[in-house]
Amino acid sequence: MSAEQGALLERTYHHSRFADKKRLVDLKKMKGAVISLAFPTLNEEATIGKEILVIKTELMDRFPLIDEIVVIDSGSEDRTCEIAAGFGAQVHQSRDILKSRGTYRGKGENLWKSLHVLRGNIIVWIDADIHNIAPKFVYGLVGPLLENDGISYVKGFYERPIRTRTTLSASGGGRVTEILVRPLFSLFYPELAYLVQPLSGEYAGRRRVLEQLPFSVGYGVETGHLIDIYHKFGVQALAQVDLDRRVHRNQSVQSLSKMAFGILTTFFNRLNMYGEDDLETRLKEFHIALSVQGGVHEPVLSQVPTLERPPIIELEEYRKKFHPDF
């Protein structure tokens, strides 16, 4: 390992370093930070209420670290939106934001659109399916940004036990990271391989950086961010925080396969974009799985969203709202 490659390890923290919430609030005031928290949701009624209540009570009411909590929903068919609003979040439908730009179903789409409705100059994104939410998930991510002006993007990492209906087993999550993303980063971007969980759904960043990043509307959003930040701002803009443990639904292998497809598409697009590899063949559009019907294998083709949204700062309506002087 070269000193440069391992630099990210020097910006690897434990959440307990930022547990003095009063200190963070004071830092926030001193720096004039406005901090927004957004949850991208699709049918998360089982967990969203608790996530909002715990974070709002601790980090808005008791310690005013967060200025707003917003849910960006992809058309949930359960009671996600009603519960979220009941516990005090502002709820937006993704399709109603930037209507003229159309709408796509995917987490990345919701994150991109959230930039248009959130007020903050620090943005925090937390997945909505966490069963053991705690304030550390937010203050752990915000802490490095408030302490160190050189850091622009903070990823959470954690132990990920596999949850069944009745038990929690030892760590078994992070399969796509270890089997796909870490080998790819090791091959092409070794500095990024020092991220413990590059695909974690909990991260925070400065608006002035986020608004310059393209967003994959689907599974590749985190991978795209990291490679873009690496190229545009350098790995020194990154930090990561240990959040101990995250309990959430684990996905089936079939779902992970589609996720890997989306990530690979984004990855190869980035290699191409930055001239790091010339692909002489056009990437195909469909993820192909096989199912067995009556003893016969049948192909199942899925179109996995891989469209890229441009950096939001390129949108006129965004510039009018957030950079009216330009």
Add this chain to the structure above:
Amino acid sequence: MIRKIISTIRDFFAAARLSARKKRKKTFRGKPFEEMYVNRIVSDAVLFNEIPSPSENESLRGSFIVRRLEEFGITDIRTDGMGNVWVQFPGAKPSDDFVLLFAEIENPSYSPLGSLVRLTADRAIGAGIADNSIGVASLLILAEYLQKNSISFDTNLVLLFAHLASEGEEFIGLRGFLSEWDGDIAFAVYVTGMQLGNIESHPLGHYKLTVTAGTGDHQVLEKTPGVSAVSVLSNIAFQLGNIQWDREGGATLNIARIVAGLGFGFFPSEGFLELEIYSGDTNVLNLMKKTASATIEKIAEEMGAKIDIAVNSFIPVGNPEINAFLTDTLRSVHEELKIKSNAVSVPDKTAILNSLGVPAVTVGMTRGRKRLTEEYVELEPIETGFRQLLMLLERSIEKEELLRP
């Protein structure tokens, strides 16, 4: 489909109650009582519930409580070697008397998955949430409310986050605290989760016993296999069931569970039986325990089995006479807040204080249920439960002063 209809109806009434609640004026002594305090009770109960239990002297849970109290700006936080944490709020009038409010910090039903709380629009669901976590959170928020609003009562208050540490016949942690306490406890209030509206009219005492039986080991297909643990325990259950206990007087013996053997193919040479004894009379309770134990030992001797009788827990019979001014006050508070009062007669941990001559009452903060597969509390009544606690404190302190000789 039916579940969806029931859920929709339930939500309609919850929304109506919420709307009515928001319209009611909310103050205590002229200070606004804001909804955020209720949210803090729920949020803290959720976070507390998910802390593993037990840990040594419940230190993990104790640390959470201490940190919280420090965040409220409370500096004089006391702990002892038994896992108890407490704070004092001086009364407006100088006195050596204290009013003790306590909540239990253990979670006997904790599991890493089961204790992860799930919140719906109107319930909090998770193992331990009803029993202890809501009680602890309510006491924490009471501390916050008193501290932030500079509210004091005439008498000194002690808020005790108690590690009851039930072991056999003793609640070691609580008794340890009480034995070391320097000062007179005027009365006590046990803050718990799910018994909003319940008023102990005649607190029963109980013993919970585990009877372990062992016989000689044999093979299933032996020609003369001998006495098994199943036979011994069944015989015990049968004989105890035949004794005519004074049910009219509230005396009850219940065989709660019998477990013996390893299953098919194995001779059941070991097993245990759990039984519980209830009575509203101390002499009857002790006589029942003595009789049951003697019967069990006699059967074991006759059948050639080894027997061990362990006391899992003991709660003494309560004293409704010394509690009367508290229960009367609670009843009037319920009437004013339109809480449906239910007179109940069950074992109550406040009887431990009664046995030391201290009047005590249990106050439930909300409604809920504890079943084998699910434990939950309702969110909407928590605000009323908290106001009930404040009003009970104020009026009980006034009444106690009047009754003092």
